[in-house]
Amino acid sequence: MTTTAQCRSAKSTSANKTHLPGHPTSAFVPDLKAAFVDAKVGGIPTYRLTDGHGKLIEGVQEDSLKLGKEEAVRMYRTMLLLPTLDVILYASQRQGRVSFWMTSTGEEASIVGSAAALSDTDEVFAQYREFGVLLWRGYTVDNVMDQVFGTCDDPGRARQMPVHFGSAKHHFHTISSPLATQIPQAAGAAYALKRTPGRENDVVVCYFGEGAASEGDAHAGMNIAATLRCPVLFIVRNNGFAISTPAAEQYMGDGIASRGPGYGMPAIRVDGNDALAVRAAVSEARTRAIKEQRPMLIECMTYRVGHHSTSDDSSAYRSASAVENWKKVDNPLHRMASYLRDRAWWDDAMEEETKKAFRNEVVRAMGVAEKKKRPNLSSLFEDTWTKVPPILQDQRAELARLVDLYGKSEEWAKELPKYEDAGKDLEQWNRKKA
Amino acid sequence: MGLEAEYSRERVFNTPLCEQGLVGFGIGMAAMGHTAIAEVQFADYILPAYDQIVNEAAKYNYRSGGQHSAGKLTIRAPCMGVGHGALYHSQSVEQLFMGVPGLKVVIPRSPIQAKGLLLSSIRDPDPVIFLEPKILYRSSVEHCPVDDFTLPLSSAEILTPGKDLTLISYGAPLYTCAQAIEMLRNPSSTISAHISPHLRTASIELIDLRTILPWDRETVVESVRKTGRCVIVHEAPVTAGVGAEISAHVQKEAFLNLEAPVERVGGWDTPFPHVHESFYKPGPTRILDALVRTLTY
Numbered sequence: 238m239t240t241t242a243q244c245r246s247a248k249s250t251s252a253n254k255t256h257l258p259g260h261p262t263s264a265f266v267p268d269l270k271a272a273f274v275d276a277k278v279g280g281i282p283t284y285r286l287t288d289g290h291g292k293l294i295e296g297v298q299e300d301s302l303k304l305g306k307e308e309a310v311r312m313y314r315t316m317l318l319l320p321t322l323d324v325i326l327y328a329s330q331r332q333g334r335v336s337f338w339m340t341s342t343g344e345e346a347s348i349v350g351s352a353a354a355l356s357d358t359d360e361v362f363a364q365y366r367e368f369g370v371l372l373w374r375g376y377t378v379d380n381v382m383d384q385v386f387g388t389c390d391d392p393g394r395a396r397q398m399p400v401h402f403g404s405a406k407h408h409f410h411t412i413s414s415p416l417a418t419q420i421p422q423a424a425g426a427a428y429a430l431k432r433t434p435g436r437e438n439d440v441v442v443c444y445f446g447e448g449a450a451s452e453g454d455a456h457a458g459m460n461i462a463a464t465l466r467c468p469v470l471f472i473v474r475n476n477g478f479a480i481s482t483p484a485a486e487q488y489m490g491d492g493i494a495s496r497g498p499g500y501g502m503p504a505i506r507v508d509g510n511d512a513l514a515v516r517a518a519v520s521e522a523r524t525r526a527i528k529e530q531r532p533m534l535i536e537c538m539t540y541r542v543g544h545h546s547t548s549d550d551s552s553a554y555r556s557a558s559a560v561e562n563w564k565k566v567d568n569p570l571h572r573m574a575s576y577l578r579d580r581a582w583w584d585d586a587m588e589e590e591t592k593k594a595f596r597n598e599v600v601r602a603m604g605v606a607e608k609k610k611r612p613n614l615s616s617l618f619e620d621t622w623t624k625v626p627p628i629l630q631d632q633r634a635e636l637a638r639l640v641d642l643y644g645k646s647e648e649w650a651k652e653l654p655k656y657e658d659a660g661k662d663l664e665q666w667n668r669k670k671a
Numbered sequence: 672m673g674l675e676a677e678y679s680r681e682r683v684f685n686t687p688l689c690e691q692g693l694v695g696f697g698i699g700m701a702a703m704g705h706t707a708i709a710e711v712q713f714a715d716y717i718l719p720a721y722d723q724i725v726n727e728a729a730k731y732n733y734r735s736g737g738q739h740s741a742g743k744l745t746i747r748a749p750c751m752g753v754g755h756g757a758l759y760h761s762q763s764v765e766q767l768f769m770g771v772p773g774l775k776v777v778i779p780r781s782p783i784q785a786k787g788l789l790l791s792s793i794r795d796p797d798p799v800i801f802l803e804p805k806i807l808y809r810s811s812v813e814h815c816p817v818d819d820f821t822l823p824l825s826s827a828e829i830l831t832p833g834k835d836l837t838l839i840s841y842g843a844p845l846y847t848c849a850q851a852i853e854m855l856r857n858p859s860s861t862i863s864a865h866i867s868p869h870l871r872t873a874s875i876e877l878i879d880l881r882t883i884l885p886w887d888r889e890t891v892v893e894s895v896r897k898t899g900r901c902v903i904v905h906e907a908p909v910t911a912g913v914g915a916e917i918s919a920h921v922q923k924e925a926f927l928n929l930e931a932p933v934e935r936v937g938g939w940d941t942p943f944p945h946v947h948e949s950f951y952k953p954g955p956t957r958i959l960d961a962l963v964r965t966l967t968y
Contacts, residue, residue: 393736394737411739421693422702426699426703428696458696460687627888
């Protein structure tokens with residue numbers, strides 16, 4: 238970016254352009270010191286619409302937000318559902334009822350603010366901390382619990398760890414653990430959208446953290462999206478930490494946004510705790526991505542208030558008081574609530590009522606999911622290949638034989654009833670018995 | 672050649688030089704239901720995309736419960752030795768994918784096979800790695816139907832039936848195997864002393880495996896049960912190669928029929944060398960020796 242900017246500002250005529258194919262419009266310059274470029278101090282500014290108390294920044298026109306009461310309240314309610322799920326599921330993991338959980342705490346505005354700017358048919362590729370997009374699209378608390386508890390009603394057939402959501406119906410591609418792999422995939426999906434009749438006005442949205450942005454796939458995906466002009470929004474949640482690694486040890490440049498122009502892609506840095514600013518930035522980026530048929534980069538500056546996951550104790554690498562302080566100083570939920578209260582769209586009674594209703598709903602859904610069976614044992618072998626090949630047929634028959642012989646063993650007797658059909662479904666594959 | 676002119680730049684295009692990017696891109700297209708045919712310039716350079724292939728493409732369908740699939744992806748890559756390709760223009764990488772549930776791995780031996788198997792691979796509902804022996808690109812010539820046709824995946828082909836020994840290979844070494852069989856029948860005076868006359872009439876069943884994963888266990892096992900002897904030939908290093916998988920399965924399924932240990936002939940367990948290529952790759956003499964040892968065990 239700086240190279241191009243400097244070259245453009247330099248006085249140049251066509252005669253002193255390099256002509257070399259790698260950058261034919263670059264101007265020659267004889268000054269060695271001026272020829273080196275470096276990142277500017279201060280860097281890319283951060284776009285915000287409201288201050289830390291949810292008040293509109295001076296000069297921001299209410300009308301320009303194009304945000305009515307109904308949508309604003311729905312945004313806040315979705316933001317509130319996230320911490321409700323987080324608190325209960327986090328505690329449940331500690332009690333051993335749930336194997337794993339990752340909270341969204343502190344990033345509610347980045348997630349829900351961006352979701353609100355999208356069409357419900359935009360294709361989403363997420364990292365793992367963005368399932369708030371699914372909630373925005375109508376994914377229910379029951380759907381959440383089916384995935385978390387791995388029930389027979391999970392469309393993912395209970396194969397992945399909790400938080401690895403996916404729903405074709407909601408245009409949300411199934412989350413996988415390997416970081417950044419979704420980034421070039423999102424570029425390919427966006428290229429496909431361009432070529433799908435009737436979907437030219439949809440975009441692909443690809444979320445990732447600032448840590449994942451260090452992966453080779455981030456470079457691969459952003460570069461290929463730019464060169465093949467793919468309408469994809471890269472939304473980076475820069476929450477300051479990749480597990481225990483602070484952002485200062487993740488990169489030396491001007492965050493992630495500065496990389497956008499390096500790939501020939503417009504970029505914006507946004508106050509990620511300002512749901513209204515995130516919504517506005519993503520909305521504009523979306524419009525431009527469709528109109529200009531190119532990728533856009535949005536870096537949401539936020540703070541990971543929770544631990545990385547239930548397997549992490551973040552007090553080992555940052556002070557608990559810093560985190561507590563953060564929740565008070567710049568809390569995305571408080572900012573959004575204040576904005577609503579200032580317009581008399583929200584009050585204490587609604588807050589209490591909503592929180593209570595959410596808590597009840599989450600506890601109820603957990604109770605239901607906990608009682609559900611897991612998908613049957615035969616399903617373990619399905620969907621690896623589209624058809625079960627002979628080698629897997631043999632292995633399925635082998636498990637059937639073993640369950641037939643040892644189903645009453647200490648190892649398996651208590652396990653089998655947890656599954657649909659309690660292992661009986663395997664009998665049809667048991668060659669010895671059949 | 673000519674595809675871009677015929678079908679437009681939107682369908683046939685360059686990507687930046689980045690294997691993990693172009694394979695990830697292909698997965699994304701496939702996930703949207705579009706047929707994606709990605710090319711990796713040499714199989715040696717498929718490894719930057721190994722994560723995308725193994726952790727993503729192969730598991731896309733399983734992990735989503737069948738909601739999303741990368742099945743419309745086919746990855747083509749030139750493979751195997753070419754005479755002077757050294758470490759990074761010669762490798763056979765099929766064994767790196769043989770242990771990856773969810774993938775199919777296909778290697779053709781000739782133009783007709785290449786067309787029929789590639790069309791099947793492209794239409795197959797699972798992601799396919801299609802490895803093309805590059806030494807055959809210009810040397811293997813045969814009349815190939817212009818019309819549409821397919822050949823089945825996961826199906827080996829018996830090229831020459833026999834009853835004394837099963838010789839299994841795939842891709843370019845199949846031609847070396849044919850040379851070795853010819854040498855066994857008509858050894859030149861320089862080597863005839865090592866091949867007793869009664870071996871020269873041995874009946875060798877030559878099998879082209881064609882699909883490495885999921886491989887045609889039935890054809891192979893049936894053949895070895897009949898012949899009682901088995902030699903497996905590939906260019907890749909022997910340790911943990913395709914031959915290891917086949918021989919383990921054969922000894923389990925044909926244990927009572929085996930008259931000799933299953934023999935594996937492959938590249939030595941070294942990187943693929945430059946000037947030493949003719950002593951590295953399994954040539955006809957090494958294969959011949961394995962046939963003789965197995966037949967006389």
